[in-house]
Structures are given as C-alpha cells and as structure tokens.
Amino acid sequence: MPKLFGLGGYLSAYRRKITWPQSPLEARQYALLRRAAELVDLGRLKHTLTRRIDGINAAGLIEAHALGEAGNMIGKVVVANR
Known part of the structure; x- marks a missing residue:
C-alpha cells in the first residue's frame, strides 16, 4: 500500500x-x-502515523519529545487535543 x-x-x-x-x-x-x-x-x-498522544499538555508533549529524541521512531507522532 x-x-x-x-x-x-x-x-x-x-x-x-x-x-x-x-x-x-x-x-x-x-x-x-x-x-x-x-x-x-x-x-x-x-x-505514517504510528503513535497518537491525546491531550496537549506538559506530560503529552514531554512524551512526544522523548519519542522523537530516542532516535528509533519510525513514522509520525501526533499530539491531539481530545
């Protein structure tokens, strides 16, 4: 696909x-x-979405940043306001 x-x-x-x-x-x-x-x-x-984090707050942003910094993320991380 x-x-x-x-x-x-x-x-x-x-x-x-x-x-x-x-x-x-x-x-x-x-x-x-x-x-x-x-x-x-x-x-x-x-x-290419591989991870969705609900809630635009400090904890969600820290988690998303950590995923990106780890260097082994394939795809996209989305932090959504839900």
Missing part, C-alpha cells in the same frame, strides 16, 4: 473546507489533496 508523504496539515485543512484555491496552481493542488483524502478514507493510501 503506498504511503502518503508531504501533505502535512493540508489534508486536515481540506477536511475543514478552508477557502482556497486562490490561483490555478492552488486549484490543482486542492484537487490533488481532495483526491488524496478520498484515497486515505478508502484505505488505498496509508498515513
């Missing part, structure tokens, strides 16, 4: 229905991001 690279916050921005595209280039990027989001929803693309 292909991995999803380099989209960062853009997929979540798409899901929030932000007000772009502003230019033809942004329109093309928007269409590609929309399609990528659809493929993720269908399970055809796989994200």
Whole structure:
C-alpha cells in the first residue's frame, strides 16, 4: 500500500473546507489533496502515523519529545487535543 508523504496539515485543512484555491496552481493542488483524502478514507493510501498522544499538555508533549529524541521512531507522532 503506498504511503502518503508531504501533505502535512493540508489534508486536515481540506477536511475543514478552508477557502482556497486562490490561483490555478492552488486549484490543482486542492484537487490533488481532495483526491488524496478520498484515497486515505478508502484505505488505498496509508498515513505514517504510528503513535497518537491525546491531550496537549506538559506530560503529552514531554512524551512526544522523548519519542522523537530516542532516535528509533519510525513514522509520525501526533499530539491531539481530545
């Protein structure tokens, strides 16, 4: 299954229905991001999230930082406000 690279916050921005595209280039990027989001929803693309830490607080941030500093983390760590 292909991995999803380099989209960062853009997929979540798409899901929030932000007000772009502003230019033809942004329109093309928007269409590609929309399609990528659809493929993720269908399970055809796989994200690189390997760890989710709930709660943006000191303990969660310390844990996320420690995971990154350990040097053996593969994938992404997300600290979510839930």
